[in-house]
Amino acid sequence: MLAFISRNIITGLVAILPVLLTLYLLYWFAVSAESLLGGLIQALLPDHWYWPGMGLAAGLLVVFITGLLMNAYLVQRLFAKGEQLFYHTPLIKSVYRAIRDFFDYFSPTTKxxxxxxxxxxxxxxxxxxxxxxxxxxxxxxxxxxxxxxxxxxxxxxxxxxxxxxxxxxxxxxxxxxxxxxxxxxxxxxxxxxxxxxxxxxxxxxxxxxx
Incomplete structure (x- = not known):
């Protein structure tokens, strides 16, 4: 009986966790963008011009523009130079390299x-x-x-x-x-x-x- 319950719990976790993690990452991005960029927009614009969600829209715009800029050779070279700081910093280099390799593995350019x-x-x-x-x-x-x-x-x-x-x-x-x-x-x-x-x-x- 205990084995039956454990097996079904594990099966449920395997089914649910990928969905929950994906939704959580989307939620984290939305909340972070709205908190950081939304606060900046509120500071720059009059109160009656600000609408909830403008921070998220600005975050998506920043990500989109970054993707466009990364297609330029000069930006790629500058970004690579900046990454060298992480690659040569003790402790940080190991963590950053693992994260970078993971996302590069699934990036459209790598595919x-x-x-x-x-x-x-x-x-x-x-x-x-x-x-x-x-x-x-x-x-x-x-x-x-x-x-x-x-x-x-x-x-x-x-x-x-x-x-x-x-x-x-x-x-x-x-x-x-x-x-x-x-x-x-x-x-x-x-x-x-x-x-x-x-x-x-x-x-x-x-x-x-x-």
Missing amino acids: KEFQQVVAVTIGDTDMQVIGFVTQAEPAKLPKDFREDDCIIVYLPLSYMIGGYAVLIPRSRVRPLDMKIEEAMRFTLTAGITGTPPAEQKKKQPHAKQE
Whole structure:
């Protein structure tokens, strides 16, 4: 009985926590933006000009403008210079680097670099791991890596921030019919999430034909 109750509690937490954490982050952003920027707007504008929610709107505008500016090379260079302060500060550098790597892993810019989800065969065994092709053009590889018919594949680690970038012959790689987001989620959770229902439905007709 106790095992039954514990199992269902854990199942409920797994289902609810992602939703609650997402809603909490949105709530935190809304409250923080309204508190900080709303107070600034109230100080600059007459009282009868201020409306509740202007702080949140200003926060979204700041984030949007920041995203636009980050597309400029000069802003990217200045931002990179500023980040060096965090990367060279004891204690802070470890925390900041972990947070930066986590968000870079899921950023739209990083996803564009992943050209294809693939299965990589390990050695002479039948064992395979999921990876992402990050560089398939020999001319863009380091000079010593420009071997014939080789590509760079990123192999992420489950439940961890990080992975390995390995040089692999194309013959050891098999393309997978998975979206980048699905493959990332599948890999990071060590396959616990399983194949999305939409993908299962797509594969069912093929399975019957075989």
